[in-house]
Amino acid sequence: MIDPLTAIREAFELSPTKFEALVKGFQQEYNTGLTTSSAEIATMIPSYVTRMPNGKEKGTFLALDLGGSTLRVSAVNLLGEGEVKVTEVRRAIAVADPLRTGTSDAFFDWIVEAVDELLSKINTHTPLSMGVCWSFPIDQTGISTGTILRMGKGFDIKGIEGKDLNILFQEAFKRKAINVTVTAILNDTVGTLVAHAYTHPQARIGFIYGTGVNAAYPEKVSRIQKLKNHNMGPDVEMLINTEIDIFGNESYLPLNRFDLALDATHSQPKFQLYEKMMSGAYLGELTRLASLELIASGDLFKGNIPNQFKNPWDFSSASVSILESNAVTRWEDQKVAVETLLTFENEYQLSATDLSLLIQVAHLISDRAARLAGGAMVSLLEQQKINLSETDPIVIGVNGSVYELYPQMPERIQQSLIDWFGPTISSRLQISLATEGGSIGGALIAMLYQPR
Template identity: 50%
Template sequence: MVMASYEHLFNKLEDQFLLTKEQMAPIIKGFISEYQSGLKTPSTGIASMIPSYVTSLPTGNETGTFLSLDLGGTNLRVNAVQLLGDGQVNMVENKRLATVELKSGSGDAFFDWIADTIQELITVKAPHLFKPEQVNGQETLSLGVCWSFPIDQTTLDRGTVLRMGKGFTMPNVQGRDLSDMFHEAFKRKNLNVRVGALLNDTVGTLVAHAYSNPRSRIGFIYATGCNAAYPEKVSNIGKWDETQRSRFNPNDEMLINTEIDIFGDDTYLPRTKYDHQLDKNHSQPDFQPWEKMMSGAYLGELTRLVAMDFIQQGALFDGVVPAGWDTPWSFQTAMMSSIERDNTASRDESVKILESVYSFATRPSKDDIQAITRICRIVATRGAIMVAVAIASMIEKQKLHIVDSNEIVIGMNGSTYEYYPYMDVRVKKALRTWFGSEVSDRILLEIARDGGSIGGALIAMLAAAE
């Protein structure tokens, strides 16, 4: 196969995927419209623009030791976080596996297990980070909880547990206040700890990064899924009634969990036939259309669908579909990453990656590898553009590009952003396409880590300071 013979196919693909400034405009406008709508719509069921009740960001000068807890689908991570000032921290973690027995046992047993994990951290693993009166229980320790499950949050430190999922089937937990269940367990274990804050991991990412760079105004997670947080004026939270808003100064800013992953529809998203094909065959069609165009969960499948089209037109693998290539989700985003990273002259590493999953009639040629690499690059670059339009919409919502000439700091977290080759460069290029160099040169995309741990401790600290 001579790649030049099929250049028209690549040109057509680039026309669909590599969006111009003019094509970015309706997406950014659509996102801003969804922010406005979400701020007015009550946060019930599947909701966006969820208030966090966090009304301040750290300065970087805070000190003291606080606890954080991060519970995902499998692991419990409890951290002692010592804030040293000047954006510096010491941290010790106690990590445990949530077993099937714990997930399906009684709620009391589960929260007792968490309390035991915290007690071990304080008294055995990290007593050197605490004051003696905190270790012996004379002084209350504040805990920030990153709870990766739905809750109906009513204040910074209170919220009702909704259906958990991820294999958690504990009876008598759903419908109860999360903080109450923690405090009952702490009392049973004679542990002087109080829940100071409940938080979302994206809000935690923004707060954690603001400790190291107080100019941070957006927290963005780009991994298997996507989400983002930014500060919004309380007066703009139209979903609240006057009683709720009166608890805050109207000019206060509150961090908002956008749940941006559920944004998008065909009125402004330029979805291709490949996007529609992926969506149609997904277990949740018509849900999260924007995320399906760009997140780590979907880039590999989009690449597989594009490549299948190329194979059927004779532009790849001599027109012969490799055994297994027609299996949905068989081409992983991690494979794309490895293929794009393969700089060997022979491209043998890329061949090995493909042959580890698929059976070929004849060994893929160098032209084949160049073609599949180019497809990966085009699909991943659109992913970067979709990240950039989301960031641009939050910059414009806050008017950060026009209020002053300071740096605009974005805390970026997530495996797809951090580890996919050239992703940071591509996001930055797309931002330059939209804003021009004068504004885009002020936008700093900085790696932000430990949202659930450092962010949780910081939010607990901010709550204790109020």
């Protein structure tokens, strides 16, 4: 009879066959999304960005990044040679803030007041171009135009749905007599790729790997069949926001019993299956579910259930990261660290065996997560049909807390690329931390599309 830990190891194994199926499955979804209108499928969204920086650009441009709880407005001074200076103003918008359910004019006046504060901070009133990173649904119809859809995230603003985002900004700027023009609307993943290209001109993928996951890459316009009347040359490339977070189905995803159990307790079952297997929002719950199997067999904690394992979603992914970060320290240090994460009603005392098993479970889950991220990157490189016989670097910019903070995550992802491409080709692949997609990326796209 197979022992419980081996059964868990087999469940999270991502064999070469499964990895290849993942890559091919993603490529099929890319091609389906490129040929299906955005009204029918919410993936492979054209960004209308067809220009990339070369690192030599100079000047001051604005970027606005609006999320579910924070507004950030930045003045980005491009200094050339990939160097920048960023000045910003941040404003929080609480869940109960009346702006969330007020009028469109009040909401945009609040945003523009932050822009005005920033302009005073940098002491300029000269005309400036701005890129807007709008983290809400929008039907984008051009580089600087798009119809606002239902916002969600607790926002129910009157008179905003169905309006052109650029027009609402321009009306608000006019009301406040501010000389700013929105020259670009962007997604944060596209911004990440463009921002990384300013310091790494060979960048071919922008990847978000944190609480959620997403990716952007340049695609030949001739292959984006959902674009109508684009009037661009056959070799022109446009950045695509893949929305890879909602990719995945049972036909090619290596879903195991723990993935299915997690999905069954989620508020949106059968949605974002790929993301649920590997993003920062889910590593803790997967570790809890797998650990419960070892607890049920009596192998872990002698059958005692920690308080943090009793309810779904109570064990955080940050806790999993702490487990792995203590994997190579002394037993005494490990015990102290883990005792801050787990408590028992009967004051059960952790053993060295408990810690070893728990860390092994965490490693199995995070290692699969890294390979799942690597599989997406492989598919994006294969999709671009890059000439792998050349010698120039191929750069992948990654932003997000899991990539940046989880122990050995970059090295594990890199290994998955080596396993697929081999050491020679993989030596050209440079995965590096990308930052400030909403600010630097937004400002760069605003610069690239300012009126000439």
